[in-house]
Amino acid sequence: MAEELLINVNPFETRVALLSGGSIQELHLARSEGYSLTGNIYVGRVERIVPGMQAAFVNIGLERPGFLHVRDIDGPTLMLGDEAPPPADIRQLLHEGQEIMVQVAKDPISGKGARLTCQLTIASRYLVMMPLTDHIGISQRIEDDEERGRLRDLIDQLRRGHEISAGFIVRTAAEGASADLIEMDIQVLSGIWQKILLNKGDVPRPGVVFEEIPLHTRIVRDLAGPKLERIYIDDRHTFQRVHDFVEDFLPQFTDRLHLYEQRNPLFERFGLEEELNRALAKKVPLKSGGHLIIEQTEAMITVDVNTGGYLGTSSLEETVFRTNLEAAQTVPRQLRLRNLGGIIVIDFIDMMDPEHQRQVLRALEKTSEEDPARIRIEGFSSLGLVQMSRKRTRESLLQQVCQACSECAGQGVVKTPQTTCVEVFRAILQDARSRCAADSGTGPGEYLIRATEDVVDRLLDEDADQLAWLSRETGRDVRIQVEPSYGPGQFDIMLVQDARRPGVT
Numbered sequence: 290m291a292e293e294l295l296i297n298v299n300p301f302e303t304r305v306a307l308l309s310g311g312s313i314q315e316l317h318l319a320r321s322e323g324y325s326l327t328g329n330i331y332v333g334r335v336e337r338i339v340p341g342m343q344a345a346f347v348n349i350g351l352e353r354p355g356f357l358h359v360r361d362i363d364g365p366t367l368m369l370g371d372e373a374p375p376p377a378d379i380r381q382l383l384h385e386g387q388e389i390m391v392q393v394a395k396d397p398i399s400g401k402g403a404r405l406t407c408q409l410t411i412a413s414r415y416l417v418m419m420p421l422t423d424h425i426g427i428s429q430r431i432e433d434d435e436e437r438g439r440l441r442d443l444i445d446q447l448r449r450g451h452e453i454s455a456g457f458i459v460r461t462a463a464e465g466a467s468a469d470l471i472e473m474d475i476q477v478l479s480g481i482w483q484k485i486l487l488n489k490g491d492v493p494r495p496g497v498v499f500e501e502i503p504l505h506t507r508i509v510r511d512l513a514g515p516k517l518e519r520i521y522i523d524d525r526h527t528f529q530r531v532h533d534f535v536e537d538f539l540p541q542f543t544d545r546l547h548l549y550e551q552r553n554p555l556f557e558r559f560g561l562e563e564e565l566n567r568a569l570a571k572k573v574p575l576k577s578g579g580h581l582i583i584e585q586t587e588a589m590i591t592v593d594v595n596t597g598g599y600l601g602t603s604s605l606e607e608t609v610f611r612t613n614l615e616a617a618q619t620v621p622r623q624l625r626l627r628n629l630g631g632i633i634v635i636d637f638i639d640m641m642d643p644e645h646q647r648q649v650l651r652a653l654e655k656t657s658e659e660d661p662a663r664i665r666i667e668g669f670s671s672l673g674l675v676q677m678s679r680k681r682t683r684e685s686l687l688q689q690v691c692q693a694c695s696e697c698a699g700q701g702v703v704k705t706p707q708t709t710c711v712e713v714f715r716a717i718l719q720d721a722r723s724r725c726a727a728d729s730g731t732g733p734g735e736y737l738i739r740a741t742e743d744v745v746d747r748l749l750d751e752d753a754d755q756l757a758w759l760s761r762e763t764g765r766d767v768r769i770q771v772e773p774s775y776g777p778g779q780f781d782i783m784l785v786q787d788a789r790r791p792g793v794t
Contacts, residue, residue: 292516296505296531297555298524305508306561309516313564314659315625318689319504325683326351326393330409330485330499332492335387343379346402347391350495353402357391361406388494396683399587411478411499414510414538415463415471416444418478424456431464440464440471447472453479462514473538506534511661513542523549568626569687575619579612583623585687589632592620596638609638610645617652625660630681639673650675696776703777706743710752713738714759716782721763735766740780745771 290310297304303324307315317324331349338345346354359379383389395404411418425444427437440459447468448454453475463471485499492498501507505527509520520542522528528548535542549555556562567573573581578598584591594616596608620635635653640646646669653675657664663680670676693699704712717736738748748756748769760767768785 290516291518292512292514293559294509294512294517294520295555295559295561296508296520296522296524296527298505298522298527303504303527304556305505306556306559307508307512308559309659311559312622313561313626314622315512316565316568316628316686317504317508318686320689324504325396325501326403327396327682328393328410328412328501329497330390330392331495331497332489333389333391333405333495335383335385335389338380338383338385340378340380345379345383347389347405348495349391349393349403349405350493350497351397351403353397353400355391355393355403355405356401357405357407361394361408390489390498395681398681398684399688410458411481412460412501412510413474413478414513415460415466416474416478417458417460418475418482419456419458420482422456423454424458426456426458428459428461428463430461431459433464436464443468443471444475447475451475451479455479455482477538502534503530505531509535509542510538513539517542518545520546521549521555522546523555565686568623569691573619573623575612575615577612577615579615581616581619581623583627583629585627585629585685589634590624590629592616592633592635594635594637606641606645609640610642610649613637613640613645613649614652617649618656620653621656621660621664624679625662627686628681628683629685630662630679633677633679635675635677637669637673637675653677706741706747707751709740709744709778709780710747710755712778713740713744713748713780713782714752714755717759717763717767720782720784721765734784734786735768736763737768737770737783737785738780739770739772739775739783741775741777742771742773744780745769 292314293308295304295306295308297306301320303319305317306313333347333349333355336346336348336354343359345357347357348354359382362379362382389407390409391405391407392409393403394406397403408422409420411420425441427440431437431440440463444457444459448457455478457475481499489498502510505522509531513520520531522531525548528546532543532546535546549558551558556565571582571584573583575581575597578596580595580597582593582595584593594613596612616635616637623629624633637649640649650666650668654666657666657677660679662682664677666677667675694701697703717738720736738745740748756767765784772781
């Protein structure tokens, strides 16, 4: 299907959307504080070694130290002034206070620091340079053996011609690319690496020594392919910057760049605002009438498939199969749009026919092939679940634009007024009995309950008898006060010594 790239730019946010067949496939956001840190290279300082995890925490100047595991130091690494194969134990490789050059492999997510690596890479349009190895790799998406051989021989020839010892991974976009384009990429990447080596001694400790290109340019570099027909940009300055980049590195796309100057906002013009809001909801409707429920948790992503209002036409098995088939084609797109990664468990509706299971699994695999992220899919388990994984490098769409609810602390539920009333009764009884045990007796004063309006209403209505019993049991009057600033489940109990009003009020 034909693809379009929409770049919406304003002073407080940059949004880039990839459309395929008029439907959004991928969204990237950069707020005023910046976009993804993935790919940035830092000179960091080792703060702490954790032998039990065979890992180190490295200060790179961010809010939290980054996490560096020993397996991300395997092979040749670049220490400042020290290059050697690492031993098996991280304590023999690193020490606290040591300065080290690292790259962000995964952004800080959910309170965790960035995932770091010493296996540095620098990406361009056609290649990924690995300056500390001599390996040559070819993208698995390039399936033609003859083309794979051509690219491998070309890289090896150009490396020897320019006396470059670095390794390279050939990206999917390089399929069919000319030798001149590949050579230009090698020269650009080599120049960037030489600049990094020259600048590493001058940056503050800790500090950044290399930053990836801006969001709009990076996305054009990574997503521009043969299917991309148009690129719309609604900001003149950004349009010129992207135009200059495309002229230098992607000249075949110059005519596909368009400055969007219509009065109707770019994303509204393509109907994306409403679709992006739907991408934040748990429920995803299917065209057949069924729906998905997508739950994002700390440990994994769960997807539940339901027939919903789809009644089918012939048999239950056929209805279930059609719903599961549509779900298998929808789930990969939703994962990509929402940028959900990690372990994903899909609970398809139970199917009795093994052939139906095979077709659903094949549909899931085929649709996932369109996703540039690395995906691994397992077959149906004995419980009828499909487990898959998707590489996660940055926060999901939900994490980027939402925060945990202050009322429920992100749980999605709050305590009922009845539960809160029971907790109030229990707290008063416990306080009264502890005072009796301390021989303080009942004494003067009254209990003051401060809670939300719905809790107070219940105390004065359904739970009035229990409240009266509580007053008799404790030997103290009980007074109630509405506290508008309190949230669900929140209350306070105070013993007011200068009580003036007797009884329950």
